[in-house]
Amino acid sequence: MDGFPFLTAILLAPVAAALIMVFIPRDEGKLIKCIAAMGTFVSLTLSLYVYFNYDMSIGGLQFVEQIPWIRDLGVSYFMAVDGISLPMLLLTNLIGFAAVFASWNVNNRPREFFILFMLLVTGVMGTFIAHDLFIFLLFYEVVVIPIYIMVIIWGSSKRVTKEYAGMKLTIYLLIGSAFLLVGVIAMFMKSVGILGHPDMSFTALAEAGKQLSAFDQKWLFGLMLFGFGSLISMWPFHSWSPDGYAGAPTAVSMIHAGVLKKIGGYGLVKIALVFLPLGAKFWAPVMAVLGVAGVTYAAFGALAQKDLKYIVGYSSVSHMGYVMLAIGSFNLIGINGAVANMFGHGVMAALFFSTIGFIYEKTHTRWIPDMGGLARQTPRLAVAFMLAAMASLGLPGLVTFIPEFTIFVGAFQVYGGLAVIGIAGIILTALYVLRAGANTLFGPPRDEYNHLEDIRGPEMVPLVVLGTVLVVGGLLPSLLFDMINSGAKDIMTHVEGVLKIGGVL
């Protein structure tokens, strides 16, 4: 199976599903959902195959496909995975597959919904497997439009209207990406000057980055930090995140909180850090401080909320603060923790949003004071909720515990005080997550919810798939960490190599 283009197949399976859907009558909702499930299932199976066949002893880029694409820009269709991108690819497909089932009850214009959703999943996957900056950008921005359309048609208006939420989400990310784009274009032009020919592949740009002056590296990294930072909802550019998730339909919240905002962290690690190590070193304390500020600010924000989606929205900002702190600690342990935490949080946030989506579907409210005792009426839903809640506060034995622990180990070596504040954030997390769980699930059951049906059939899939990953990843952390470590080691070796040369010069 050497020659088989696995990555392209993974990428195109949802596109193929979308193309088939175009030709299906618009009212055949069940068939459309089955095709969507098939498309994401194929991608998921293939990416599992790739994940377990990646040779960690060799490391580096594997499953490489490279075709020249735009000669005068040095762009090639360059697809490859390493230890950082594989967990992200797998995460995308896990969530994509689960989200199809979390949207099983979408009956308003299902064909358009699932076509857009397939495009969204493709765009996200593309960013993680592209090894060419141009192709990366292509996928990076392609996701914005399907999200907007999905929010305004299938979203919900609560505290803010869905039109407002969708537009806020879109404009924030696009403005961020405009600055990122300037940074990328300037980086590319400088690399042309250094290399003597245009080449957009990550490998070539990392080589060119070695020779960039410290000043250039600093301002370029600043632009990328702003661009990627607003995508990962780094404080103070986070305010789109709670509003956006609250307005978005379940599947979009799952994908967005689960993987899309991780593109920000992924870009910081795999692009900004590798291309511009001196710049990264300069900005590292800023990232750490903003990260901790995000952790605490958003945790307090979540404490004040009564809408379930807002709580999870703020909590995801808070968790991404840990990722920023980890990247800012600028060491191997920190990078390991950052990537692993993105994976763990992705699974957890997706499970959380799918559970909230079901609760909202059944009770027609997300307002905590209107709920209570749901554990009696809908026990399986309660299990999913509690599983996600426990993962959110980092219970040992679940996939999120070790990443957070690793982050603190990494951060403590560099910023003792900040790490302590960050750890305090966990207490706040426990506070708001447990309170939300207690007020929603426990206490006296309410009569008006007696008729509720528990999740069953296809609705169980998100719980089973994501719950399994939460537990298995927690019990066998080496499955995840060996992979990430093999990728992070390469990155830090490169970065430290560059810094040493810089020191001598």
Add this chain to the structure above:
Amino acid sequence: MQLDLSLIVPEIAVAVLAMTVLIFGLIIPAESRQGLGWFTAVTLLGVMGLVIAGWENMGSLYGGLYVVDQYSQFFKIIFLVAAFLVVLGSMRYVDKHLGGQSEYYSLTLFATLGMMVMTSAGDFMTIYLGLELMTIAFVILVCFRRIESKSLEAGMKYVLLAGMSSAVLLYGLSLVYGMTGSVVVSEIGGRLAEVGANPLLMLGLVMLVAGLGFKISAVPFHMWSPDIYEGAPTPVTSFLAVGSKAASFAVLIRIFIVGMQGVALNWELLLALLAAVTIIVGNLVAIPQTNIKRLLAYSSVAQAGYILVGMVALDPEGGVKGIMFYGFLYVFATLGAFTVAAHFYNKTGSDEIKDYAGLAQRSPLMAAVMVVAMLSMAGIPPLAGFVGKFYLFMNIVDNYLWLAFVGLVMSMVSVYYYLRVALVMYRNEPLDETPIAVSGPVSVTLILTMVVTLFLGIYPGPLSEIVNSAAHSFFLH
């Protein structure tokens, strides 16, 4: 000196064609003139074939008065493609609303001829000749709906303002001629170096920028365009937005980059400021518009700003290349959007954005084409606009970094008003459920513009190579 007339076969063909269509109009009875549109469209394709066949055939005529290089050929292809799509998309519109088919198509062809002359013109006289041929044809086309006052008003405005801008341009040209003693563009550069900077020359240059700035509707010379775009028949508007603008850019590039390159007059800074103001004002004023044609008019003002960015590139060849690439895809995006607007007007009699409610359900094709066209103008991948902006902005990050910020941030702002249209088309339920049928020639135009916009966004390689060689040929002489 030997005249190689084979160089100007396409121009001769268009001129003959324009007169033939006029004569056909005299011979054929009024009720059976519908076929003239098809005749024009097909023969335009033939002329395009002639230009492509003569791609390697370069040279100049009449001592540098008329220059045929791949640069001008490329622009000619742009005009011919635009004319082809406009004719194809406007057949039903002309039959239903305008009448006078033979005059309409003939004037469209004359305008095309004017544009072709403009891009090949090597001296001031020829430039002006082409410009006036195009402008006069457009003046008549703009007020072609004789029974509607809006159209007449637009025509009147256009005749006055275009006349004034021509006067300004002419004055500028004569000042430059007075200082340098030459009207041949390629000789001016050398003479200017002797003359050096002086106030009269500066005045001349500013007037040139103002005169051509009017044609490309750069801020602050853009005031006319929303009124006239709104009043003119929609197919004419689209041709005006695409053809007239592209031809004026071709002239602007030839005068400034060939004629004034290396002249210490700092016109780059002037153009950079002009570009920034145009991008900002165009995008911001587009936001509150409620009429689709006015919205597209302001967005096309902003587009002119992006194209101007290519004029100040550090590496002129890269800049010209960016302009040509962007110009090519601009044609398809703009014509796609305007054809939807024209067809929508044809069926419903409205240009108001709010009437587009539920268009995604009434005609999925039209809604999709509109969204694709607009997002391409905004520069969202995987559509062609993204690659185009990449080419334009990559050449200025080293000398005008601030302009790159302005351009890219504002293009994200433009997404705001483009998406508002998408919102109305996709989210809102239709007020009137009846599906809008899209007829043969219109659907060909729509599908063609959409496919090309998508294809160029995903696989721009081939076009970028053509543009490369065209831009290279521009700097050979």
